[in-house]
Amino acid sequence: MNSSNRYLKYKGYEGSIEYSLDDGILFGKVQGIKSLISYEGVTIQELEKDFKGAIDDYLNSCKQNGNRPEKPFKGKFNVRISPKLHQELANYAANKHQSLNASVEEAIKKLLA
Known part of the structure; x- marks a missing residue:
């Protein structure tokens, strides 16, 4: 992960980087999809490893169950305006x-x- 990035990136997915003061851990979740894919770690290296593992687990689970994995940021969204x-x-x-x-x-x- 480049220090100037705000998100972890892997296989087309992006994940947030957050910190819990109460627990003293880094954590995050994959952005832009409905499924909840979360990960955590004490160091940024652990966080990145858990993030990649969570993505791999998600993709493997989809494959085993015959489901199509969600693709983040498809380029469509609804906007409500006056x-x-x-x-x-x-x-x-x-x-x-x-x-x-x-x-x-x-x-x-x-x-x-």
């Missing part, structure tokens, strides 16, 4: 000759830049 903002965005998209999705993606890119 009807007025929805209308304004739809008008913006129409004026730019692009889809509503393209306009939302454009706005998010600007927000995160």
Whole structure:
């Protein structure tokens, strides 16, 4: 794990890194999926090892049970906004000759830049 990263990464999955003051351990969970995959460790090396083991266990369990593993961050999510903002965005998209999705993606890119 690179010290500048905020998440552990392995096989396309990302996991959070958190610390429990009460227990004196590092812990986390895989982000972007509905299934709960958690891991822990006393050191960052232990945390990373447990994270990778948890991912491998999840993938093996899915394979053994004939289930398709969840893929994180599929690129789809629902957003609830006011009807007025929805209308304004739809008008913006129409004026730019692009889809509503393209306009939302454009706005998010600007927000995160």
